[in-house]
Amino acid sequence: MTAPAFTPEDTGYFTEENSADVVIGRMKTDDARFREVMSAVIRHLHALVKEVEPTQAEWMAAIEFLTRTGQICTDWRQEYILLSDTLGVSMLVDAINNRKPSGATETTVLGPFYVSDAPRYDNGADICLDGKGAPLLVRGRVTDTGGRPVAGALLDVWQTNEDGFYDVQQKGVQPDMNLRGVFRTDAEGRYWFRSVKPRFYPIPSDGPVGQLLDRMARHPYRPAHIHFIVGAEGYEPITTHIFSPDCPYLHSDTVFGVKESLIADYRQVDDPEQAARLGLPNPFWTVESDFVLARPGAVG
Structure with missing residues (x-):
């Protein structure tokens, strides 16, 4: 059996000094992008190891952490997304991939609890199925960057309930599809629906990511928000939130x-006649949030 021939790029034997070059030199892939990405991963990973010089025990602790992270993942829980989120990687990837023109609504993370195929509702419907929480009217418009209304835009919305859980976290406790829904804008680009005022909540912290946050002396809380995916034919879709300005975890x-532009203005209304007209208890909260969509490839 003939041994495969080495090429100059193989760079010979592995040493502490040339470690990254040797590993990269062994790649023979024809996929240029894959080679670019893996070369960068290898160089940065080896540079990290050389900078911190982990002990064998520390290296094994890192391996065990990654193992536990994979083991806790389920259909409804993605611990690696939580890890990416809490290290700021998810937001960095989002920023790089969503460089929008001036005036377009800014984006933020999808989060691990999005569910496709939420029920479609007419404007004005109530997405709160468990009856908990302070009643809230959400309304606004979808426009393009020139201020023109976008008719027929779809808004996919979801949020936690009053107890700080998404429906998928409490199967058999919350109704399925609680606080989820899809709405379509009217001819003037308007949308409106009934919900409840969002509350802050912790990300799942009973696993490896929660232990890591604890070691870093960081809390696991997300500020109160409502998720939105907004899209329309001929426009770049956006994934974003609207945040409550009075939340203690906003900063x-x-x-x-x-993002500062995503902090909405929630107002409490004490008006029995208006509440009755809207089908809400009195008093109730209201928030107006407009979304601006850009055309594909728009810059500036």
């Missing part, structure tokens, strides 16, 4: 998802 979101 320390554990996943770094808050």
